[in-house]
Amino acid sequence: MEELMFCYQCEQTIGGKGCTKAGNCGKDAEVAALQDLLVYELKGIGFIGNELLKQGKSIDKEISKFVADACFSTLTNVNFDPERFICFLKEAEKVKENLKSQLKNLPSNVPECVNYKLPNSKEQMLQDAKKAGIMYDQTLDANIRSLRETLIYGLKGMAAYAHHAHVLGYIDEEVNNFFYKGFAATLDNSLSVDDLFNLTMEFGKINLKCMELLDKANTQTYGNPVPTPVLITKKKGPFIVVSGHDLKDLYELLVQTDGKGINIYTHGEMLPAHGYPELKKFKHLIGNFGGAWQDQQKEFDNLPGCILMTTNCLQKPRDSYKDRIFTTSIVGWPQVQHIEEKNGKKDFTPIINKALELGGFTEDEPEKTILVGFGHNIVLSLADKILDAVKQGQIRHFFLIGGCDGARPGRNYYTEFAQKTPKDTIILTLACGKYRFNKMDFGTIGEFPRLLDLGQCNDSYSAIKIALGLADALKCTVNDLPLSLILSWYEQKAVCILLTLLSLGIKNIYLGPSLPAFISPDVLQVLIDKFNIKPISTPDEDLKVILG
Structure with missing residues (x-):
C-alpha cells in the first residue's frame, strides 16, 4: 500500500521512524503534502537566491521575511490549515519568478524545483507534492538524506527566531542570506557527507547570530528580564490565556485590554514574559495558566475564557473550546478564528468581546507563585x-x-x-x-x-x-x-x-x-x-x- 505521507521531523514520529498516514502532531496527509510542496518551492527560491548572492546582488528584505515565515509555517504544531498553505504556495511561486527575473544567467542544469510551475488546483498540487516528499528519491544515499534533512530542520527552527526578530524590526542580512545558501545546498549533488556536515556546523554559527539578534530585539524593546514571582493560581473574572512565544502579540493584547476588566494569563512558553519590565508594568498581566503545550486539550477543556495562540505549540482544539480559541500570525487551524494583521496592527476586539461574554473564573484560588x-x-x-x-x-x-x-x-x-x-x-x-x-x-x-x-x-x-x-x-x-x-x-x-x-x-x-x-x-x-x-x-x- 502506498504511503499517504512521510514525516519524521519531530520527536513523536510514529514508531520512532516516521508518520505515514497522519501526523502524531495532528496534521493530516493533505497538510503534510502541501508542506512538502512548500519546502520544495523554498528550495527553488533558495537556489535562485543563492545564485543572485553569488553575483553580488542583494535580496529585498520583504522577500527574505516571506522565506522565513513560509519556512516557519511548516514547523511542527504551527499551522494545520490547508487553505493557508495554498496561499503560501501561490506567494512562493510569485517570489520565485520575481527572483528569477533578476538573474542574468540561470545555469543550464538547474534542479527541477527551480522551473516547477505551481498548478491552480489543490488536487494537482497534492499530486505534485509526491515529488517533493522526503523519500521520493529512493536512490539517495541515507547519510546525504540525513544531513540534508537535518539542515532543513535547522532552517525551520532558525526561521522561527528570525520571524520573531523581524516583527520587532530587527533584521540581519547574513542570517537572511543563509536561508538561500542552506536550501540551495540541499539540491547540490556535488556536496559530500563531509561537506554537508561542515555546512550544518556553519549553520550553527549563523543560528547563534540569529538567536543573538532575537535576544537584542526582545531586550531592547521590552527591557532585560528581572527576577519576578508569577502567580500560578486563578483569579476571579474574565480572562484571556496567551500561548506561544510572540512577545509583541502579548504586548498589543495587553494594551488593548487595559482597563477592560480582563485578566491576561500566559501559558506554555509565554511564561517568561512576566520578567520583562515593559510587559510586567501591566497590572492585568495577572499570572500563568497551566503547564506545557501537550496538556492544553485537557487544560482548555470547557475553559470559561479565551485562548490566543501566537506561534507554535497548537494542538487540535476540542469542540468544547473551539469557539474560544483564536490564532494569529503564522498559526492556523481550519475553522478556528484568526486575527489578521492589517496595516501593521492587529485588532483583538473579537477575542476581547468573547472573553467578556464568557465571564471567566468565578472565584479566587489561594495564591501560589513561581520565580522567573x-x-x-x-x-x-x-x-x-x-x-x-x-x-x-x-x-x-x-x-x-x-x-x-x-x-x-x-x-x-x-x-x-x-x-x-x-x-x-x-x-x-x-x-x-x-x-x-x-x-x-x-x-x-x-x-x-x-x-x-x-x-x-x-x-x-x-x-x-x-x-x-x-x-x-x-x-x-x-x-x-x-x-x-x-x-x-x-x-x-x-x-x-x-x-x-x-x-x-x-x-x-x-x-x-x-x-x-x-x-x-x-x-x-x-x-x-x-x-x-x-x-x-x-x-x-x-x-x-x-x-x-
Whole structure:
C-alpha cells in the first residue's frame, strides 16, 4: 500500500521512524503534502537566491521575511490549515519568478524545483507534492538524506527566531542570506557527507547570530528580564490565556485590554514574559495558566475564557473550546478564528468581546507563585558571587536541564533528574521542558535559588551567553566548566539549538528522550565521535557518571 505521507521531523514520529498516514502532531496527509510542496518551492527560491548572492546582488528584505515565515509555517504544531498553505504556495511561486527575473544567467542544469510551475488546483498540487516528499528519491544515499534533512530542520527552527526578530524590526542580512545558501545546498549533488556536515556546523554559527539578534530585539524593546514571582493560581473574572512565544502579540493584547476588566494569563512558553519590565508594568498581566503545550486539550477543556495562540505549540482544539480559541500570525487551524494583521496592527476586539461574554473564573484560588526572569543580564551581573560560591565549595555543579516537552513516555526522566540533583548544585532551565519540575521547591544555596529559569526556547541565547561568560571568568572552555547539559528535544527549534551548541565545540551533551529518526546511524556515530553526544539512560546512572 502506498504511503499517504512521510514525516519524521519531530520527536513523536510514529514508531520512532516516521508518520505515514497522519501526523502524531495532528496534521493530516493533505497538510503534510502541501508542506512538502512548500519546502520544495523554498528550495527553488533558495537556489535562485543563492545564485543572485553569488553575483553580488542583494535580496529585498520583504522577500527574505516571506522565506522565513513560509519556512516557519511548516514547523511542527504551527499551522494545520490547508487553505493557508495554498496561499503560501501561490506567494512562493510569485517570489520565485520575481527572483528569477533578476538573474542574468540561470545555469543550464538547474534542479527541477527551480522551473516547477505551481498548478491552480489543490488536487494537482497534492499530486505534485509526491515529488517533493522526503523519500521520493529512493536512490539517495541515507547519510546525504540525513544531513540534508537535518539542515532543513535547522532552517525551520532558525526561521522561527528570525520571524520573531523581524516583527520587532530587527533584521540581519547574513542570517537572511543563509536561508538561500542552506536550501540551495540541499539540491547540490556535488556536496559530500563531509561537506554537508561542515555546512550544518556553519549553520550553527549563523543560528547563534540569529538567536543573538532575537535576544537584542526582545531586550531592547521590552527591557532585560528581572527576577519576578508569577502567580500560578486563578483569579476571579474574565480572562484571556496567551500561548506561544510572540512577545509583541502579548504586548498589543495587553494594551488593548487595559482597563477592560480582563485578566491576561500566559501559558506554555509565554511564561517568561512576566520578567520583562515593559510587559510586567501591566497590572492585568495577572499570572500563568497551566503547564506545557501537550496538556492544553485537557487544560482548555470547557475553559470559561479565551485562548490566543501566537506561534507554535497548537494542538487540535476540542469542540468544547473551539469557539474560544483564536490564532494569529503564522498559526492556523481550519475553522478556528484568526486575527489578521492589517496595516501593521492587529485588532483583538473579537477575542476581547468573547472573553467578556464568557465571564471567566468565578472565584479566587489561594495564591501560589513561581520565580522567573533569570536572563543572561541578571545572571552575569551575579557572576562574581556565583564564582565565589563555586570556589568556596557551596556550588559543586550546574545542570542545564532544558529543551522541549512532549507527550511521549520517558520524559519523567527530566523530573526525576531534577529531583535527584544534589543540594549543592544549581539547576538552570529554559523552554517548556521545565514544566516537568518548575513548580517544585528546590530550596536555595546562599542567596541563589537552586532553580534559575532562564526563559523560553527563544531565550536559548541566554544559556549560551551565561556558559561562555562563566568560562571566560574562570579562564577555561565551556567543556571544562562544572556544567552539564541535559537536553530534551521535540521539534525543529531544538535541532537548530543543538547544531549551534555543537558548532561551538560543546561536548558531552545528554540528549533524549529518544534520538531523532532523521539522524542516520553513520551520522550519529560522527556526532558521538566528535562531540561525545550521549543518549540519556537513567537519572541515577547519568548523575553518577557526571558527578563521579
